[in-house]
Amino acid sequence: MNPIDQAKNAEAFLADTTHEDRLDKLLWMMRMRRDAAARLVTEWEELRTLASEIKEHTLSNLAEYLEQFEANAKANGVIVHWATDAHEHNQIVYDILAENRIETLIKSKSMLTEECELRPFLERRNIRVTETDLGERIQQLDDQPPGHIVGPSIHKTTKDVATLFSQKYGSDPNNEDPAYLAGVMRDNTRPDILHATAGMTGANFVVAETGAIVVATNEGNADLSAHTPKLHICSAGIEKIIPTTESLAVFIRLLTRSATGDAITQYTSSFRGPRKGATMHVVLVDNGRSERLGMGRFWHSLKCIRCAACMNTCPVYRRSGGLSYGATYMGPIGIIVMPTFDVRKYSELPFASTLNGSCSNVCPVKIDIHEQIYGWREIMEAKGQIQVVKKAAMRVADKVLSSPELYQVSTTALSTTLDLLPHFAIYNRLNAWGKHRDVPEAALETFHQWYKNHRLKANEVLGL
Amino acid sequence: MMEAALMIPCYIDVFYPQVGIATLELLERLGVDVVYPKEQTCCGQPMANSGCYQEAKATEEHCANVFGSFEYVVTPSGSCTHHIRNKFTAGADSPERQRLSKNTYDLIEFLHDVLKVREFPWATFEHKVALHTSCSAIRGLNMASMSERVHDAVFSKPKALLSGVPGIQFVDFDRVDECCGFGGTFSVTEEAVAAKMGYDKLAFMHKASPDCIVSSDMSCLMHLQGCARRQKQEIPFLHVAEILNGVSL
Numbered sequence: 001m002n003p004i005d006q007a008k009n010a011e012a013f014l015a016d017t018t019h020e021d022r023l024d025k026l027l028w029m030m031r032m033r034r035d036a037a038a039r040l041v042t043e044w045e046e047l048r049t050l051a052s053e054i055k056e057h058t059l060s061n062l063a064e065y066l067e068q069f070e071a072n073a074k075a076n077g078v079i080v081h082w083a084t085d086a087h088e089h090n091q092i093v094y095d096i097l098a099e100n101r102i103e104t105l106i107k108s109k110s111m112l113t114e115e116c117e118l119r120p121f122l123e124r125r126n127i128r129v130t131e132t133d134l135g136e137r138i139q140q141l142d143d144q145p146p147g148h149i150v151g152p153s154i155h156k157t158t159k160d161v162a163t164l165f166s167q168k169y170g171s172d173p174n175n176e177d178p179a180y181l182a183g184v185m186r187d188n189t190r191p192d193i194l195h196a197t198a199g200m201t202g203a204n205f206v207v208a209e210t211g212a213i214v215v216a217t218n219e220g221n222a223d224l225s226a227h228t229p230k231l232h233i234c235s236a237g238i239e240k241i242i243p244t245t246e247s248l249a250v251f252i253r254l255l256t257r258s259a260t261g262d263a264i265t266q267y268t269s270s271f272r273g274p275r276k277g278a279t280m281h282v283v284l285v286d287n288g289r290s291e292r293l294g295m296g297r298f299w300h301s302l303k304c305i306r307c308a309a310c311m312n313t314c315p316v317y318r319r320s321g322g323l324s325y326g327a328t329y330m331g332p333i334g335i336i337v338m339p340t341f342d343v344r345k346y347s348e349l350p351f352a353s354t355l356n357g358s359c360s361n362v363c364p365v366k367i368d369i370h371e372q373i374y375g376w377r378e379i380m381e382a383k384g385q386i387q388v389v390k391k392a393a394m395r396v397a398d399k400v401l402s403s404p405e406l407y408q409v410s411t412t413a414l415s416t417t418l419d420l421l422p423h424f425a426i427y428n429r430l431n432a433w434g435k436h437r438d439v440p441e442a443a444l445e446t447f448h449q450w451y452k453n454h455r456l457k458a459n460e461v462l463g464l
Numbered sequence: 465m466m467e468a469a470l471m472i473p474c475y476i477d478v479f480y481p482q483v484g485i486a487t488l489e490l491l492e493r494l495g496v497d498v499v500y501p502k503e504q505t506c507c508g509q510p511m512a513n514s515g516c517y518q519e520a521k522a523t524e525e526h527c528a529n530v531f532g533s534f535e536y537v538v539t540p541s542g543s544c545t546h547h548i549r550n551k552f553t554a555g556a557d558s559p560e561r562q563r564l565s566k567n568t569y570d571l572i573e574f575l576h577d578v579l580k581v582r583e584f585p586w587a588t589f590e591h592k593v594a595l596h597t598s599c600s601a602i603r604g605l606n607m608a609s610m611s612e613r614v615h616d617a618v619f620s621k622p623k624a625l626l627s628g629v630p631g632i633q634f635v636d637f638d639r640v641d642e643c644c645g646f647g648g649t650f651s652v653t654e655e656a657v658a659a660k661m662g663y664d665k666l667a668f669m670h671k672a673s674p675d676c677i678v679s680s681d682m683s684c685l686m687h688l689q690g691c692a693r694r695q696k697q698e699i700p701f702l703h704v705a706e707i708l709n710g711v712s713l
Contacts, residue, residue: 006654007653007654007655007656007657010654010656010657011656011657014656014657014660020660024664028639035611035612035614038614038615039614039615042615044614044615045613045615313612315642315643315645315661316654316657316661319657319660319661319664320657350515351514351515351649351650351653351654352654352657353647353650354599354643354645354646354647354648354650354658354661355513355599355647355648355650356599356603356643356647357599357602357603357604358599358603358610358612358641358642358643360603361603361610361612361613362612370603374513374551376515377513377514377515378515378517379515380515381515381516381517381518386514386515386516390514390516391516391519394510394511394514394516394519394520395516395519397510397511397519397523398508398511398516398519398520398521398522398523399522400505401474401505401506401508401511401522401523401526402505402522402523402525402526403505403526404502404503404504404505404526407474407505407506411474411477411478432652432653432655433651433652433655433690435655435656435659436655436656436659436660436662436663436691436694437659437662437687437690437691437693437694438689438690438693438694439690440479440686440689440690441479442478442479443478443479443480443481443482445481446477446478446481447472447476447477447481447484447485448472448477448502449481450481450484450485451484451488451500451502455500
């Protein structure tokens, strides 16, 4: 399989200025809201440090905390499953549904189920799945993956949604009022929710001390999905575990402020066990996480609490759109997570960054995201994933730049402006620089020549 | 008399020799004995930044050999300084390499933190400046406060220095420390996104009606200038060193 060409996808997204401009402004507003919220919390930086330390501690004692959770959840009447990979996760969920003769499933948003491609797995087995998060439902109806981990359809305009709903639900294509559109979605989804016999949620946090899973939403749809049917299945990545309810408080204070600038989501629900007469399952999923935990340089990415602050601040993400990454996780965090799933497919992602470092600064759990992006570039070289042309150009550059003689020849002998662009800058897309920018004009004499002509005594010139 | 080696980045050597000259003259005005090692080429960042560590090895080792013996190495580039100080691991480890990583300063840092100079009486600049500070300088070298760190004190070393030039005014523009889109090889591999970032940066600056665009990193300016010229904007682009050395528009 060819690597995902993020640059090409981004160029296509940019060609449509309406969507790009709107996404950029909307997400920058999120970033500003995040800044304002952080400003109101005097101990913000201390909270980030604490959150980072709690995550590092928990990940360093992962087995112990997971077993503690399992014991406490079981004591609460929850059935706990362990899944090594995506397929096993999907099979476990399907088996639970099949055993209970369930044909319709409602679910709240879960990036893990996206990662495992659960929905197509179940649909192939004739289970009808209805997403209950508005944005996620929009993406489901449009047969598109999420474009953002907090706002799955954030790249769409209200006009896009009005058109989509008119096609799928027969609503008014010209009514772009968000309240009207939310009403259309509610009218069409609510019956599915009321009649569903099984509900699924993800988990923002898994609390070892109490055996609880915690889900944060603004629409209350996780609560509907968990409480309406008599069967609740929760899927959680093993890195979601935290030790205690006390530590939960640290993350709750950071999560929504980082994501949208709100102090807290409308609903922060703790599910500790099944209701009377109902059943609750938790599926703990590894799917590459243990392997990542063993990666000396990259295990820190497991600290992620999926707030998307790194995407909102990322100047590249805002101008590329989330779908350009061709990945479950996109933007800066996606760049450092996706190659752990498939190094070849995602080999170009680490280059979709200017390494500006803003992502690391907004990360509520202090993942050194931009340093990891830099590190992944080196890994791509080591694993032979860097394009042959690029490698060849870099080899030439190294040869020239490590030799004063060759350097002098190549910087003084070139005459046309295009040729004067350093080799490293024109290696793969000929004159890519000049597509939207003028090429800098070479000076009549380099600094080196000027120095020789103006500053050296005659007897020194010979050697220069 | 303090001795310092002058490191001129490859793109300044070829495209912006006037910045090298301004840096040299400025340091000499301040009484520094400036040595220009003639064997110098490049710090290796273009290759290492692209993940091509093997291809950066010889260049980095050459750089360490040329500059490794100096107590101070000064370069008018935050991005090269960031590479040498924080990322200089492609070549073999050596005392020269370690010394160079430790002793390399961006010109702004050298003036602000080592020489601690604040006044530039030979210069006047009666113009409105849009000051852009590179991400390497801000988040790599801590040369200015970062907008994400909302509780930190606001400061800017390049602005503190420029404020010592009589007549200068600064304009405020939106998203002041958002990346301009250069990003080294990113500017070519992701040219569409890079150019859009550049256009956006220029648009924010343009709203504030500056007389010129100024930075202590010429690589950002090379990119922004390319964007501006394509849009037929004739606004001048200057390196901080040129203003501190007394350039007139």
